[in-house]
Amino acid sequence: LGRVTLKDVAAKAGVSYQTVSKVINRTYKVPPDTEARIWAAVSALGYVPDQQARNLRSQRSRMIGYSWQSETPPETSSNVQNVFLTAMVEEAAAVDYYLLPFSHPVRDAHVEDYRRLIGSGRVDGFVLSSIDYDDRRLAFLLEAGFPFVGFGRSDPDLDFPWVDVDGALGLKLAVDHLVERGHRRIAFIGWPAHSRVGDTRLGGYLDAMRTHDLEPEPELIARGASSFEFGRDAVARWLDFPTSRRPTAIVTVSDTLAVGALDAARSGGLVVGRDMAIIGFDDDPLARMVWPPLTTVRQPLREIGRACIEILIRLIKGEPVEHRQILMTPELIVREST
């Protein structure tokens, strides 16, 4: 069984050798249907570009592909993503690599972007962000045997290199802190059901509550968009409850949600830090600029970025990786909101 060549791909796609080369090297635009046919042939045949020829030419690309799921509009994009992107650019530069960032609005369309970047030899490996359950990118990259590291985990039984913050521990730190201060009716505002990070953090909240013999109440759990408005509206609804059913404290999964919660409490005539406690997550610069400054769970984004790059470079070089799955410990930063 011979090696699959560019010519095999051309024959299968019914186009010329040159056209395949143009598409794979991304040097010219070809009609979309032609391009689709070529990538289908690449995929069907399991064609791998001539790595040896590419190596002769330039050894390695010294580029790392980095992608994340973009939100619309980008002006509302999470500051965590933005700060992480900047940190990754600098951590890559520190080991003499460049970052090649790209975003994807729809996860399914996204595997094509990875296939192209591999096919054209543009990158030596990937760092993946915005990972969720059943993430097609993971299956694709594992099958392709191409070096990558995830910022975040996926299905528990999927074994791949990742670095993540211990979000469940973060929520536990938040709940413990509130219980210590005498709170018992502690509400939770988090991301939608069936989101990987949302489930992990909700789990941390539920476990921590039960540890303190507090039964979490479904009416004090709000899950939805990670927006200022969602946090504000959730708290506004709770403030309409009779006093006995109202939460006295709120934990959230992002500072943006917490600032929304803070806004609703203030609108409702409460003094946050005295009448109600609110805890954020991220330690976004925003957290210390609002009034009262937010108690929050700090993510070590810089350290996560550095660990991702370190693992990836070892994978690229084929060196052994001692710790290929790293769960980083978050830190509770206590400020006036609690």
Added chain:
Amino acid sequence: LGRVTLKDVAAKAGVSYQTVSKVINRTYKVPPDTEARIWAAVSALGYVPDQQARNLRSQRSRMIGYSWQSETPPETSSNVQNVFLTAMVEEAAAVDYYLLPFSHPVRDAHVEDYRRLIGSGRVDGFVLSSIDYDDRRLAFLLEAGFPFVGFGRSDPDLDFPWVDVDGALGLKLAVDHLVERGHRRIAFIGWPAHSRVGDTRLGGYLDAMRTHDLEPEPELIARGASSFEFGRDAVARWLDFPTSRRPTAIVTVSDTLAVGALDAARSGGLVVGRDMAIIGFDDDPLARMVWPPLTTVRQPLREIGRACIEILIRLIKGEPVEHRQILMTPELIVREST
């Protein structure tokens, strides 16, 4: 006079042909002093890598280098820079290009990064951010004749393609709005003297004040770091003035400064929007999340990014560019802080 070749560079640097190739193609690390010697030789000889050979291989890189001056630590970096970076990644992708981002803590060291990226054929052009007076990158790129566009202007007599927001107009919109609401003692918080953007915006403030027959008072002008703390401390000092000398309104050059100002006013027992008016700049997501929500001057970052990419692609293709210097109009977003 023959074309300068890799061999000439090798001879001048006193290293082998292979070593020069490794450095220029950035495929291997060589000792720093050797690398410095090679780049010095490249520079001295005016060596230009064999563009034709490179073109044969891959026509264009389809990559755009994008750099900005990084702040330390990156967690405090301006959200404007972060949002612009994300917008640029997506605007480049829309025309089938990738962005190659890199940051530089010290401007002087930075020309080397540009030289390397050009030398290794990694990018087809650059978008420059964090531009200031006497920016060495501009002189270097103009001399090299390499395609680039600036997000921002430099010395008025330096002719290069740029896209910028009309910061002076932004300050005028802010001052006009405050004068309309009856304010006369309007203070200014901005960036340091001798910074290009800082001077432009201060100029806009001064002109607008004089248009309304208001003589700007030196004691009501604070220039320094673009931080929450600088904004807060400036206002705290003004609140110590006797009432007749206190400002009743404040214009700033960033939302971060404005939020600091807001914090000081609140600490001083003032209700912002009633006892004091404060205006930000940027329309950062932060602006609508603080209390009271900030009136601010919105920068059309997405449109600026799109225009930068459009001009650059034309320059790369050698196509005529109708508008190579575009001054975009900012918009005043009125909220409760005024």
